[in-house]
Amino acid sequence: MDAISLTVNGQKHSVEVSPDTPLLWVLRDTLGLTGTKFGCGQSLCGACTVHVDGEATRSCTARIATVAGRSITTIEGLSSDGRHPVQQAWLSDQVPQCGYCQAGMIMTTAALLAKNSAPTDSDIDEALGGHICRCGTYLRIRRAVHQAAAKHSASEATAPLPAPAGAGGAR
Amino acid sequence: MKTLRTATNTSRREFLKSTAAGSAGLLLAFYLPASASTPGAPEQDFKPNAYIAIDSHGDIRLVVTRSEMGQGVRTALAMILAEELGADWSRVKIEQGDCDPQYGDMTTGGSMSIRSTWDPLRKAGASARDMLLTAAAQTWGVTREECSPTGDSVIEHKKTGRKLTYGQLAVKAASVPVPKDVPLKDPKDYRIVGTKRARVDGQHIVIGEAHYGIDTKVPGMLFAVVARPPVFGGKVKKFDATRALAVPGVRNVFEVPAVEMPPLFGEERKPDSGHEHYLWGGVAVVADSTWQAIAGRRALTIDWDNGPGAEESTEKQRATLTELLKTDGKELKKIGDPDATISSAAKTIEADYETPFLAHMTMEPVNSTASVHDGKCEVWAPTQNPNGMATALAGVLNLPQSALTIHITLIGGGFGRRLCIDYGVEAALISRSAAAPVKVIWTRDDDIRHDYYRPISHHRLRAGLDARGQVTSWLHHIAAPSTDSTFLGGEVPDTGGTEIAGTGLPSGTVPNYLLQQSFLHTAVPRGYWRAVDTNWNHFAVQCFIDEIAAATSKDPLALRRELIATKEKPAGGGDNEGETPVNVDRLLGVLNLVAEKSDWGKPLAAGRGRGIAGLYGFGSYVAHVAEVTVAKDGTLRVDRVVVAVDCGQVINPDLVAAQIEGGVVFGLTSALYDEITIQNGQVQQTNFDNYPMLRIADMPKVEVHLVPSHEPPGGIGEPGVPSTAPAVANAIFAATGKRLRRLPFQTQELAKS
Numbered sequence: 014m015d016a017i018s019l020t021v022n023g024q025k026h027s028v029e030v031s032p033d034t035p036l037l038w039v040l041r042d043t044l045g046l047t048g049t050k051f052g053c054g055q056s057l058c059g060a061c062t063v064h065v066d067g068e069a070t071r072s073c074t075a076r077i078a079t080v081a082g083r084s085i086t087t088i089e090g091l092s093s094d095g096r097h098p099v100q101q102a103w104l105s106d107q108v109p110q111c112g113y114c115q116a117g118m119i120m121t122t123a124a125l126l127a128k129n130s131a132p133t134d135s136d137i138d139e140a141l142g143g144h145i146c147r148c149g150t151y152l153r154i155r156r157a158v159h160q161a162a163a164k165h166s167a168s169e170a171t172a173p174l175p176a177p178a179g180a181g182g183a184r
Numbered sequence: 185m186k187t188l189r190t191a192t193n194t195s196r197r198e199f200l201k202s203t204a205a206g207s208a209g210l211l212l213a214f215y216l217p218a219s220a221s222t223p224g225a226p227e228q229d230f231k232p233n234a235y236i237a238i239d240s241h242g243d244i245r246l247v248v249t250r251s252e253m254g255q256g257v258r259t260a261l262a263m264i265l266a267e268e269l270g271a272d273w274s275r276v277k278i279e280q281g282d283c284d285p286q287y288g289d290m291t292t293g294g295s296m297s298i299r300s301t302w303d304p305l306r307k308a309g310a311s312a313r314d315m316l317l318t319a320a321a322q323t324w325g326v327t328r329e330e331c332s333p334t335g336d337s338v339i340e341h342k343k344t345g346r347k348l349t350y351g352q353l354a355v356k357a358a359s360v361p362v363p364k365d366v367p368l369k370d371p372k373d374y375r376i377v378g379t380k381r382a383r384v385d386g387q388h389i390v391i392g393e394a395h396y397g398i399d400t401k402v403p404g405m406l407f408a409v410v411a412r413p414p415v416f417g418g419k420v421k422k423f424d425a426t427r428a429l430a431v432p433g434v435r436n437v438f439e440v441p442a443v444e445m446p447p448l449f450g451e452e453r454k455p456d457s458g459h460e461h462y463l464w465g466g467v468a469v470v471a472d473s474t475w476q477a478i479a480g481r482r483a484l485t486i487d488w489d490n491g492p493g494a495e496e497s498t499e500k501q502r503a504t505l506t507e508l509l510k511t512d513g514k515e516l517k518k519i520g521d522p523d524a525t526i527s528s529a530a531k532t533i534e535a536d537y538e539t540p541f542l543a544h545m546t547m548e549p550v551n552s553t554a555s556v557h558d559g560k561c562e563v564w565a566p567t568q569n570p571n572g573m574a575t576a577l578a579g580v581l582n583l584p585q586s587a588l589t590i591h592i593t594l595i596g597g598g599f600g601r602r603l604c605i606d607y608g609v610e611a612a613l614i615s616r617s618a619a620a621p622v623k624v625i626w627t628r629d630d631d632i633r634h635d636y637y638r639p640i641s642h643h644r645l646r647a648g649l650d651a652r653g654q655v656t657s658w659l660h661h662i663a664a665p666s667t668d669s670t671f672l673g674g675e676v677p678d679t680g681g682t683e684i685a686g687t688g689l690p691s692g693t694v695p696n697y698l699l700q701q702s703f704l705h706t707a708v709p710r711g712y713w714r715a716v717d718t719n720w721n722h723f724a725v726q727c728f729i730d731e732i733a734a735a736t737s738k739d740p741l742a743l744r745r746e747l748i749a750t751k752e753k754p755a756g757g758g759d760n761e762g763e764t765p766v767n768v769d770r771l772l773g774v775l776n777l778v779a780e781k782s783d784w785g786k787p788l789a790a791g792r793g794r795g796i797a798g799l800y801g802f803g804s805y806v807a808h809v810a811e812v813t814v815a816k817d818g819t820l821r822v823d824r825v826v827v828a829v830d831c832g833q834v835i836n837p838d839l840v841a842a843q844i845e846g847g848v849v850f851g852l853t854s855a856l857y858d859e860i861t862i863q864n865g866q867v868q869q870t871n872f873d874n875y876p877m878l879r880i881a882d883m884p885k886v887e888v889h890l891v892p893s894h895e896p897p898g899g900i901g902e903p904g905v906p907s908t909a910p911a912v913a914n915a916i917f918a919a920t921g922k923r924l925r926r927l928p929f930q931t932q933e934l935a936k937s
């Protein structure tokens with residue numbers, strides 16, 4: 014087992030795990046960042062989604078060796094206080110039921126909006142089509158994505174989205 | 185910390201007790217029953233299981249044992265308390281109490297949390313408010329009548345404008361005797377109950393700080409996965425752990441015994457139960473991380489003794505069920521002479537329906553953490569049934585209940601799966617053998633292949649009509665394995681949602697009536713699955729009402745109105761608990777409302793159709809209209825589902841709407857996609873790819889309309905589910921003239937040749 018270094022929420026870590034270990038389990042078991050959830054282990058549900066260099070990525074099938082040296086953002090690092098526009102929209106629309114799937118939903122949406130500030134319904138279907146919410150919150154998710162996009166573009170003139178992988182984001 | 189062990193016993197007649205909390209403030213202990221059918225205090229001594237604590241800063245805590253699994257129960261309970269207490273809503277915090285078996289039933293299920301707590305929680309809140317008011321009057325030396333609560337944690341002396349906050353009054357209020365029979369608020373004065381309020385735990389969820397069972401961290405904790413017998417009832421013959429132990433990080437590999445489990449709701453196992461219930465057993469791999477444990481399990485070689493369960497298959501079960509329908513089942517209810525009237529009927533209608541085994545697939549896979557040492561057992565579990573878990577743990581570990589602590593964690597979806605307690609007992613056995621705290625993770629494959637399934641069922645429905653087209657006889661034969669045997673220890677018929685429970689229709693409207701059940705014996709474990717037996721029975725009944733409408737050229741809504749009109753009021757039959765008689769006016773009310781909101785009767789384009797279904801269950805009245813489009817190639821799209829809900833007094837309309845929206849998705853997922861199939865005694869499904877879920881792109885519009893009411897609150901977690909599938913089936917018929925009688929829908933039958 015060699016040491017593998019990676020940056021999570023702006024903090025550098027060196028972990029000693031076998032190179033085939035999925036990023037998900039390194040985050041959860043090794044680094045104690047349990048906000049990223051295990052749902053299926055096979056890229057089928059989206060619960061484990063994090064950003065790798067800004068790209069929404071399924072951490073359950075991303076082997077740690079492939080993300081070595083890259084910058085990873087988890088739900089804990091998206092904002093320090095829940096003030097990211099996507100989190101705000103999720104709260105104001107009362108999206109979560111059990112909430113278990115929502116970290117993944119929020120991370121995919123944040124990555125989507127960073128690239129496409131005014132997604133259409135079909136953009137949303139495409140981005141979130143790989144996600145499952147067993148509690149069935151899809152109607153509210155769609156509304157919240159539009160709401161976050163509206164807020165995002167309203168604030169764009171003055172300030173950029175809070176930098177997801179910003180320095181010192183980890184708590 | 186949040187343990188409920190500090191209570192003192194007092195007379196059982198005493199509902200509330202003010203417990204000396206030193207100088208900390210007011211502490212009121214009371215009892216919340218788990219089910220509305222056991223209201224009031226428990227049988228013997230007063231053993232509180234809930235607390236209201238108000239400290240000198242004015243912070244209000246409600247400590248309860250109700251499992252939060254997305255239904256918003258913590259928010260709703262806080263709202264009810266804040267309302268009666270006259271409290272500043274933002275100061276009320278809910279704490280999850282640990283399970284202490286001596287405090288009676290703490291089950292969260294049957295859509296009971298609000299129904300069972302509504303009265304006692306309001307009474308406790310009102311009593312606390314009254315004590316604070318007395319304390320204020322004493323402080324000012326005025327009469328109580330001159331003082332009044334302002335509704336934001338303040339008592340006011342109107343004449344002089346003096347005010348004292350609940351924080352300032354808390355210590356003094358603790359010495360005021362607990363009042364008896366304090367009048368409750370008039371619903372017209374409600375300021376919190378009935379309004380939309382944000383979930384109290386929303387912030388934690390969106391920042392990733394909500395801790396579910398699977399997120400449990402205990403110092404020195406190891407991680408385990410278990411290779412469980414692939415065939416139900418199978419056992420380990422022998423295993424070779426050499427390669428598994430060579431995987432880095434793997435500490436330990438050992439067999440977990442398949443121990444017999446008690447019925448999960450604390451009853452005795454009946455000798456004729458027709459159902460033995462064992463913990464799965466298998467081989468545990470304990471490691472330093474989840475991934476190492478998974479890798480270790482892959483390297484195991486296990487020789488299984490599959491047992492007789494290996495003979496089972498879905499094909500054989502379906503054939504047996506078909507045969508059972510040809511026999512006479514156990515008679516559950518009979519009115520008049522159904523056999524004679526149907527053989528002399530002017531017209532008869534007959535149809536068979538079937539539904540499959542289903543898995544729960546909670547988003548948070550099954551898991552549990554346990555630490556067993558020095559004659560003590562501590563378990564952290566996402567459970568809806570801490571009492572059942574405590575009973576089983578005490579028996580299996582041979583420990584007194586006083587040696588157990590069960591921490592009820594936040595739950596990533598329950599739907600009934602967490603009423604079973606297998607995973608908690610398994611984790612405790614593994615911790616004991618590993619001599620360390622252990623978190624046992626179930627992979628999705630483990631979760632779907634070792635569930636307690638919603639049972640398979642077949643139905644035969646027959647109706648006899650007279651010359652005028654009136655239904656004169658109705659016969660329903662259910663063939664299914666018993667679900668209740670897992671919980672109640674005996675083979676109990678599953679009648680929820682049938683004519684003698686649930687909707688109440690057409691019972692009471694048809695003069696000759698017969699309900700029978702035949703039992704399928706199977707090793708496949710069964711459990712409660714959101715809305716339980718109401719799901720499968722209601723599907724058959726609501727589709728069959730539609731078939732009668734079609735056969736008599738009546739509008740499906742008009743036929744329902746007609747049946748309701750002939751029903752005596754209030755009609756016999758009750759909801760799932762068999763106590764509250766169905767109120768046919770409320771049922772008619774939701775049917776009329778849903779018809780109005782869904783444009784019932786307005787023409788739709790070719791290939792499109794609407795279907796209706798209405799339910800009385802779990803204390804609530806719910807009616808659905810589904811609108812679908814069926815393409816020429818048979819592709820089905822559900823466009824819109826309109827739901828009318830009369831659940832009595834609404835606590836938080838947004839939570840109700842969310843539960844109904846989610847219930848529709850749950851019902852649609854099962855109607856459109858899912859089926860657990862058995863081959864050689866093994867579940868064939870492994871993950872979301874072969875057990876799909878409705879996804880965002882296929883989400884229909886869902887509109888929820890609430891009937892304003894001050895009737896006692898009904899349940900809301902379950903009743904949104906059952907009418908979904910029959911409403912869609914009836915809509916498909918309206919669109920195509922084709923009747924799909926099997927779930928999930930075999931839509932290939934809809935393709936136009």
Ligand code: FES
Pocket residue numbers: 050051052053054055056057058059060061062071072073074
């Ligand atoms: S856990 Fe990674 S996609 Fe499901």
Ligand code: FES
Pocket residue numbers: 109110111112113114115145146147148149150254547596597
């Ligand atoms: S909120 Fe429960 S799975 Fe999405």
